[in-house]
Amino acid sequence: MVAPNLSGLSADYLESRMNAFLQPFSQSAHAIDHMWPISAGTDAAAKRALAEYFAGQMAPSIKLNSSSPGKSLYEQGVPPCRSCHGAQAEGSGDAPRLAGQRQEYLEAQLWAFKLHARVHGPMNFRGASFSTADIDAVAGYLAGR
Numbered sequence: 001m002v003a004p005n006l007s008g009l010s011a012d013y014l015e016s017r018m019n020a021f022l023q024p025f026s027q028s029a030h031a032i033d034h035m036w037p038i039s040a041g042t043d044a045a046a047k048r049a050l051a052e053y054f055a056g057q058m059a060p061s062i063k064l065n066s067s068s069p070g071k072s073l074y075e076q077g078v079p080p081c082r083s084c085h086g087a088q089a090e091g092s093g094d095a096p097r098l099a100g101q102r103q104e105y106l107e108a109q110l111w112a113f114k115l116h117a118r119v120h121g122p123m124n125f126r127g128a129s130f131s132t133a134d135i136d137a138v139a140g141y142l143a144g145r
C-alpha cells in the first residue's frame with residue numbers, strides 16, 4: 001500500500017485532504033477506496049483534532065541530495081516546483097511539504113495528477129508534461145535519494 005507519511009504536514013492541508021476524499025471524482029480510486037469510509041465516518045471536529053495531532057509531530061528529518069538528477073526538475077520548469085513547495089520542499093501555504101515523503105507515494109501522486117485522477121489545477125498543469133523518467137527523478141530527489 002502506498003500511504004503517505006503525515007508527520008509535520010500542516011493542519012490546514014491535512015484537514016483539506018480528509019475532506020477531499022468525500023469528493024470521489026476529484027481523487028484517485030486508490031485514495032477513495034482507502035480513505036472515503038474513514039473520512040465519511042469522522043466528524044469535522046475530530047478531523048481538525050487529527051490534523052493538528054499529525055501537524056504537531058516532527059517532520060521527517062532529511063537532507064536533499066544536491067547531486068540528485070531530480071534537483072533541476074524541482075528547481076526549473078514553468079512554474080518551478082519550489083516556487084510553491086519551498087526551496088527545501090518544506091511546504092508553504094496550500095502547497096504541502098514534500099521533503100522526506102515516501103518515494104512510492106510521491107510517484108503515485110504525480111501519476112494521479114498527470115492523468116487527472118487527482119484533480120488540482122496547478123498540479124495537473126505541471127504534471128501533464130512529466131515523463132516516467134521525470135517522475136522517478138523528482139520523486140527520488142524529494143525522498144532524499
Ligand code: HEC
Nearest residue numbers: 004079080081084094095096106109110120122123126138
Ligand atoms: C503553483 C503552485 C505549485 C507548483 C508550481 C507545484 N505544486 Fe505541487 N502542489 C501544490 C498544491 C497547492 C498542492 C496540494 C494539492 C491538493 O490540495 O490536493 C500540491 C500537491 C503536490 C503533491 C501531493 C503531495 C501530497 O502530500 O499528497 C506532490 C507530490 C507535488 N505537489 C509535487 C510537485 C512537484 C514535483 C512540482 C514540480 C514539478 C510541483 N508539485 C509544483 C502546488 C504546486
